[in-house]
Amino acid sequence: MSLPQPVPPSWKDLGKSSKDLLDRDFPIYGTSLEVKTKTPSNVTFKVAGDANSKTNIINGDVEAKYSDPKNGITFTQAWTTANFLRTNVELENQVAKGLKFELNTGLHPDKGTKTAVFGTTYKQPGAHSRAFVDFFKGPTFTADAVLGRDGFLVGGEASYNVTEGKITRYAAALGYSAPEYNVTLHGLGNLSTFSASYYHRVSRDVEAGAKAIYDTKATTSNVSLEVGAKAYLDAAAFVKAKVNSAGLVVLGYTQALRPGVKVSAGLALDTQKLNDATPGGPAHKVGASFVFEG
Template structure:
């Protein structure tokens, strides 16, 4: 089995605390998504989000086979992001190219290489002075160790380097991330208490200033299939989520956030509707 990639070290914990499909994502702005698939297999998704008195719309079209995938996305600022991938160019190798149109200088080429004890991802900008990103990870059994760096050829300097160490067991994950040029240490943890409930925690410490923040989360799937989640962070913000599917297959998510340390502050709330 291929080793976990650098970006997926502590993935379950990051998803629980930051939002993902299995445990839900907090949404404090009204959001409507409509998805459908054409007879030819093209998946279309239209999304509108209301932020204050402004409505932002985006559109995405995607097509994939076992060998190829192509997707085109139109963002609210009318920029088009096009991405194309080819799997198994050689054993364990995947190539991806992307660009944000109409600016050709944003074009990038990404190589993913995966084997039992090494996962490598390298991205290079297709322009005169590219930024080169490299991420690698290796592991044994449940342990995984990884690092990533960026080199800016225009500045002739390394602009980023991060490290991560994780342990992925069937029922829990724990990871330590050293980021921000080794100035920030982040510890994350998630544990499946049962087949329907998960808890997680995150502690972030700025090593130079000793500033520390934390977050706690709990997610549970109810007997009716609905999903609930609670999250408390160090600032006192308490967030709650309820997600359910209607009989027609529509997914509805409601989110609520209040300041637990100061109940006089206004409550934030929002909802998201996904029509498939």
């Protein structure tokens, strides 16, 4: 008798372990701050902002999120410094177990632009599917699905423009997931770009991963490669490092100062321009992030 199959990851989460290892906790484009608090009535407030040293632009947003787990309702409202209003409403496990409905809307009063996307997610052992309708772009219908059995994963995504009456985007993926490691192969951009990634928890304190991208339409180098690792120094601190085929070396250090308070620092060095020794200059970048959660 075969064992019950777990719910596979969603399409957007295929290869997430490798992506998080290579992309997160590397604050190299300035300084960011995030403050998150939660009330006894299940309302979470989050204030976030960042000063981008690359663009010299300061961005921020205020978000309030209310959750009612008993009735499966989540309501999120956010307002950004660009005067963009974002609303998200979710209803989960009420119509059927594993079924979620969500509505994402956005409004930019200054520009008069608005967005509205309605989505459904259905997940069961061995299957995870999603479908979205973008009412103001097309309208466009997008669906994706991931099937999994005994660690093997296969998924696909397609978008259909109702007005034009044609498929505008499609992609596919294969993967294998085990407790200590996973590998994923994506065919994106109408199968014009291929990416392969892997993640390996080498030990309790060390993680490693890599990602390679092959672009069939690239006019210069067709293949790019990125390799990274993460090492825990103790229960409250870890370091990360990665290097890519363009010669960019990025280092990150994260320290939990106390429960709910985390500080991260990042440094990027262009090994092809080591003579530019100015921190944060054209060739090298530095940054930091601060997170407070109560």
